[in-house]
Amino acid sequence: MLFAQQQLSIAIRTKRGMILFFIHIEGLNEINEKLGNQYEDMAKIETANILKEAFRESDIIARHGRDEFTAIAIESFDANNEIIITRLQDELENRNKQENRLYKLSLCIGKAYYDTEELCTIEELIDRAKLSMLEQKKNTL
Numbered sequence: 210m211l212f213a214q215q216q217l218s219i220a221i222r223t224k225r226g227m228i229l230f231f232i233h234i235e236g237l238n239e240i241n242e243k244l245g246n247q248y249e250d251m252a253k254i255e256t257a258n259i260l261k262e263a264f265r266e267s268d269i270i271a272r273h274g275r276d277e278f279t280a281i282a283i284e285s286f287d288a289n290n291e292i293i294i295t296r297l298q299d300e301l302e303n304r305n306k307q308e309n310r311l312y313k314l315s316l317c318i319g320k321a322y323y324d325t326e327e328l329c330t331i332e333e334l335i336d337r338a339k340l341s342m343l344e345q346k347k348n349t350l
Contacts, residue, residue: 210271210331212269212271213229213269213271213279213281213331214331216269216281216283217323217330217331217334219283220283220284220323220325221325221328224325225283225284225325226284226322226323226324226325227281227282227283227284227322227323228281228282228289228290228293228320228321228322228323229279229280229281229282229320229321229323229331229334229335229337229338230279230280230281230282230290230293230318230319230320230338231273231277231278231279231318231319231320231321231335231338231339231341231342232256232260232277232278232279232280232297232316232317232318232319232342233276233277233316233317233318233319233342233346234252234253234256234276234277234278234314234315234316235315235316235317236312236313236315237249237252237253237275237276240252240312243312244311244312248311248312252312252314253272253276255304255314256278256314256316257270257272257278259297259300259301259304259314259316260278260280260297262296262300263293263296263297263300264280264282264293265282265283267283268280268281268282268283269281269283273335279335279338290320290322294318294320297316297318301314301315301316317342317345317346317349318342318345319338319339319340319341319342319343319344319345320338320341321334321335321337321338321341
């Protein structure tokens with residue numbers, strides 16, 4: 210949160226946008242129930258690695274909860290979100306195609322663009338991205 214707050218301050222000062230992504234690991238309870246804690250942990254580690262591949266080194270990635278991550282694409286425009294989501298989906302698809310997998314990894318992704326003209330807090334941005342993720346989840350059911 211400290212890094213995110215610092216980036217928000219920089220975005221305000223430099224008048225550059227950023228996109229906050231809220232990523233939920235779908236089916237983590239089922240992985241735990243069927244395969245145990247070690248596979249749940251592996252799914253979390255694998256998700257973190259997918260995020261590292263999809264985002265730039267300068268972006269901020271953090272685990273937000275048991276089955277949630279947040280990522281901030283610094284100095285990004287709203288149009289960049291589709292590029293990032295495509296990279297995430299491609300990386301996820303490649304992982305799920307690997308042989309001898311015992312579980313399928315599935316992510317639900319929400320996003321919120323930070324516009325320097327419309328000031329908000331990091332918490333508000335996270336809430337907007339989480340609502341976007343919940344809306345996406347509702348639309349896929």
